Amino acid sequence: MKSRIERQIAIRKAILTEKVSSQDDLVRLLRNKGIEIxxxxxxxxxxxxxxxxxxxxxxxxxxxxxxxxxxVKEETEAGINxxxxxxxxxxxSGNLAVINTRPGYASSIAALIDTAAPYEIIGTxxxxxxxxxxxxxxxxxxxxxxxxILIMPKLAGKIK
Amino acid sequence: MKSRIERQIAIRKAILTEKVSSQDDLVRLLRNKGIEIxxxxxxxxxxxxxxxxxxxxxxxxxxxxxxxxxxVKEETEAGINxxxxxxxxxxxSGNLAVINTRPGYASSIAALIDTAAPYEIIGTxxxxxxxxxxxxxxxxxxxxxxxxILIMPKLAGKIK
DNA sequence: ACAAAAAATGAATAAATATTCAAATTAATG
DNA sequence: CATTAATTTGAATATTTATTCATTTTTTGT
Numbered sequence: 001m002k003s004r005i006e007r008q009i010a011i012r013k014a015i016l017t018e019k020v021s022s023q024d025d026l027v028r029l030l031r032n033k034g035i036e037i038x039x040x041x042x043x044x045x046x047x048x049x050x051x052x053x054x055x056x057x058x059x060x061x062x063x064x065x066x067x068x069x070x071x072v073k074e075e076t077e078a079g080i081n082x083x084x085x086x087x088x089x090x091x092x093s094g095n096l097a098v099i100n101t102r103p104g105y106a107s108s109i110a111a112l113i114d115t116a117a118p119y120e121i122i123g124t125x126x127x128x129x130x131x132x133x134x135x136x137x138x139x140x141x142x143x144x145x146x147x148x149i150l151i152m153p154k155l156a157g158k159i160k
Numbered sequence: 161m162k163s164r165i166e167r168q169i170a171i172r173k174a175i176l177t178e179k180v181s182s183q184d185d186l187v188r189l190l191r192n193k194g195i196e197i198x199x200x201x202x203x204x205x206x207x208x209x210x211x212x213x214x215x216x217x218x219x220x221x222x223x224x225x226x227x228x229x230x231x232v233k234e235e236t237e238a239g240i241n242x243x244x245x246x247x248x249x250x251x252x253s254g255n256l257a258v259i260n261t262r263p264g265y266a267s268s269i270a271a272l273i274d275t276a277a278p279y280e281i282i283g284t285x286x287x288x289x290x291x292x293x294x295x296x297x298x299x300x301x302x303x304x305x306x307x308x309i310l311i312m313p314k315l316a317g318k319i320k
Numbered sequence: 321a322c323a324a325a326a327a328a329t330g331a332a333t334a335a336a337t338a339t340t341c342a343a344a345t346t347a348a349t350g
Numbered sequence: 351c352a353t354t355a356a357t358t359t360g361a362a363t364a365t366t367t368a369t370t371c372a373t374t375t376t377t378t379g380t
Contacts, residue, residue, distance in 0.1 A: 047215070047220075047221075050214075050215035051215070052212055052213060052214035052215060052221075052224075053212060053213050053214075054210075054212035054213075054214075054226060055207070055210035055211070055212060055226065057279045060207075061207075061212075064212075066214065066215065091282040091283070091296070092282075092297075093255045093282055093294050093295060093296060093297050094254065094255045094297065096255070096294055098282045098283030098294050099283075100283060125285055126285075127267075127270065127284065127285040127286055128267070128271075128286075129274065130274075130283040130284060130285050132283065132285055132292075132294065
């Protein structure tokens with residue numbers, strides 16, 4: 001049988017690496033790793049570790065380790081060689097598409113799109129780090145994505 | 161009786177000002193303030209507000225309002241207040257929300273929202289006195305309002 | 321090493337929280 | 351308005367989490 005401290009380290013690791021939303025789930029998860037534990041002991045361990053339960057859009061409420069909770073890692077500044085490295089994300093809502101970019105990149109990227117002027121897009125508006133694309137009616141999202149990838153191949157790797 | 165959003169604002173305030181460790185306690189607390197609520201509804205409200213339960217050395221586990229973003233925390237309280245004093249109005253149209261601000265305030269407020277990056281919002285664009293928010297599909301207005309209040313508590317007083 | 325004390329644990333159970341389902345309220349549509 | 355659709359809510363209940371209590375394991379002092 002593992003020691004108490006080893007078990008708690010395993011609990012911490014499990015919470016850091018997976019989204020766990022109940023103690024029973026965590027018990028099963030730990031048992032699969034060869035750690036015998038009951039829900040009662042786990043409840044005590046979680047308190048010892050000061051584990052919190054916080055909201056996660058994907059999975060509802062999940063357990064989180066206090067310190068590691070909201071650390072936003074900064075991307076490295078190295079390797080920005082091309083304009084479209086400024087691309088961060090593409091999302092849709094209704095007949096709009098939104099491109100999130102690195103700060104300052106939005107207007108250059110919008111200009112690039114304007115120059116290419118794909119017929120799927122009837123207009124663009126750029127802020128500092130956001131480009132808004134107004135999509136022509138009746139255009140499918142997949143078609144617009146393909147059209148944008150033609151202009152900015154880097155985008156291909158950033159579609160979720 | 162009180163509206164749903166008013167009730168949720170009261171819940172938020174209660175959690176911010178007192179250490180509450182159970183929903184039954186919170187129900188009693190709210191009833192003392194003249195707000196009728198059952199545990200079932202409170203449970204749903206807490207989820208809507210993304211309230212977490214975290215360890216507190218003095219009182220064990222208590223409910224906490226999640227922090228909107230790390231950078232927000234670094235700014236001075238006065239700075240945030242000053243900024244969000246620029247807020248004038250919030251209106252909706254379809255999947256868009258428009259914040260009217262005092263002249264010149266829009267981009268700073270947009271930056272504040274971008275930093276917090278709530279998942280309900282897929283992008284923002286700022287003019288001089290107007291911020292356009294593009295809302296993720298399927299998000300309810302009340303949920304977006306709650307999310308924005310997390311970032312700018314001043315907003316709570318400006319909702320009809 | 322041995323006995324006594326302290327800490328850890330599991331099973332059962334109490335307490336707290338989430339969900340179901342039916343009713344009530346509110347919003348949308350003609 | 352009237353009617354239908356959608357959302358909100360409470361009571362009851364299911365699920366999840368914390369605690370009690372008896373027992374086992376570990377630690378301490380001699």
